[in-house]
Amino acid sequence: MGGSSSATNTTLLARLRLDPLDQGAWAQFVALYGPRIVAWCRNWRLQEADAQDVTQDVLVKLADKMRTFRYDADRSFRGWLKTVTQHALSKFVTRRRKDIGRASASDEMLAEFADSHAA
Secondary structure, eight states: OTTOOSSOOHHHHHHHHHOTTOHHHHHHHHHHHHHHHHHHHHHTTOOHHHHHHHHHHHHHHHHHHTTTOOOOTTSOHHHHHHHHHHHHHHHHHHHHHHHHSSOOHHHHHHHHHHHHHOO
């Protein structure tokens, strides 16, 4: 996205694990991966505000997970990140259903997508 390298920034991941409160590292992480998360959400047909909400949920979850995260070069960090995002989408749809007491047609489509992709 935006000309950024597709290689995982392992130094950045290590910085976050060693110091989860490193604001500079978080700013860099959000700048690098935030747009990718938003793009996935848009591709999954979320409205802009909802895409931003899900992205925020993912980043909050990552703030906790990065404390113990260990990068495995044989696996895809972005694949893992996309899975975390899909789970956040599923939770978002579930919350929305509870909040409004019923689901719209677009919510049903999102729920079907989330259920089929967040396994």
